[in-house]
Amino acid sequence: MKQIPFQNTYTSLPGKLFRHTQPTPVKEPGLISINNDLARNLGINLEWLQSANGIETLAGNHIAKGSEPISSAYAGHQFGVYNPQLGDGRAILLGEVLSIRGERFDVQLKGSGRTIYSRGGDGRSALGPVLREYLLCEAMHILSIPTTRALAAVTTGEDVIRDRILPGAILARIAKSHIRIGTFQYAAATEDIKTLSALTDYTLNRHYADTKVEIPALSLLKCAVKAQAELVSQWQLVGFIHGVMNTDNSLISGETIDYGPCAFIDQYHPDTVFSSIDHGGRYSYKNQPAIAHWNLTMLAQALLPLIHKKTETAVEMAQEVINIFPKYFSSYHNSGLARKLGISKLQDTDGDLINSLFETMSNAKLDFTLTFRYLSDITNLKSSQEKIDTPQNIEMELGSWLPRWLERLELEKIGASERQKSMYEVNPVFIPRNHLVEKAIKSATEDGDFSEFHLLSKVLSSPFSYNSKYERYGIPPRPEQVVKQTFCGT
DSSP states (O other): OOOOOOBOOGGGSOGGGEEEOOOOOOSOOEEEEEOHHHHHHTTOOHHHHTSHHHHHHHTTSSOOTTOOOEEEOOOEEETTEEESOOOOSSEEEEEEEEOTTSOEEEEEEETBOOOTTOTTOOOBEEHHHHHHHHHHHHHHHHTTOOBOEEEEEEEEEEEEESSSEEEEEEEEEEESOOOBHHHHHHHHHTTOHHHHHHHHHHHHHHHOTTSOOSSHHHHHHHHHHHHHHHHHHHHHHHTEEOSOOOGGGOBTTOOBOOOSSOEEOSBOOTTOOOBTTOTTOTTOTTTHHHHHHHHHHHHHHHHHHHHOSSHHHHHHHHHHHHTTHHHHHHHHHHHHHHHHTTOSSOOGGGHHHHHHHHHHHHHHTOBHHHHHHHHHHHTTTTOOOOOOOOOHHHHHHTTTTHHHHHHHHTTOOSOHHHHHHHHHTTSOSOOOOHHHHHHHHHHHHHHOOOHHHHHHHHHHTSTTSOOGGGGGGTSOOOGGGOOOOBOOOO
């Protein structure tokens, strides 16, 4: 039976960027979930993947033909502090596959055992973080936000020790690549120009092959700036907080990676932080665009030797590119915000209207997701579509703002029905709310019951279509259900 048709182009790069590493076999792998649609799109034989041999491969007990497992080296700024050597401490890249569309993707096992970069860790993952990442990354994909994806999740039949004894699990993660800003920082720190140059050329060819190349490093920087601006603007538009925006968690491809202490906002406030390790609010909701900009300056710094032989000239050229980020971000964010509000294109005069909305949301602690869904509902009152019961405080607190918004909509040329349809397509009713994710994790971890995980996965697969059957998945948490902190799980 045909297995995964692996390729291994990353191993053509200089050896200092990775180490050949075998996954550590586990005691008793058990299947939690396989992402069937993703497997088909990747050209992976589903019958084999669901077989005993396929599950053994997902657990790291069997190495499929053609796979050359490696762990990748990278550095990174963690909460602003530079660490010269991080690397895959609990993840092993099995290889790459070409999708049915000819796109290249990495297949990585997360939680597959120790590597040379484990830094004293066990290289394993507890069940909770695996389920969290599976739910969150697939939800992000359905929301059309660039992200790594979950191919499958398996239990290991072994325990891991964190603050307590927990069941272990492994996530099979898919990414356009796992090349990070931190990968370039690591290559630059070696002071090996050949390695840095090879990495730059490889990354350009893999992710931005259609880009006009004059100075490869500068072209790559331009592409990364644009990709990160678009990505973070999309985070802001759905109320997503990454929680750990270190440079080693910033992919050059512009995909979201590392769903550790991440969360979606319930009650809106720009200073919202969930991560238990973000004591100073560095990665708060409002700071995410500025942090992405800062991270990109670290990429620029790493690329300087390739931009120009004179450092001063290289800095000037790189700075010019970096300075474009705010413009890109504003463009992407304004475009998305306009659609969320039923407006074709924001005008300069709309600034006060929007600021007033977010001020009201913050002061009144309105639910981020349901506020925009409510606006989608009322933009066409003649619609017969079922609607989620809107929290009373949203209707009440927006009372004085709504006439201004409705007056603005009168300037639009499209009809109410068309406008509502467009708004429904970008304003979800179902998101992976923190308390729902935690409930699914608790049931699986403490009781071995995965039914809530599977049901939540199903609900999140159709986030824009209201279904009264799943009403409880759309409403905000009660006070006793509120999750105030999230944890990275390492």
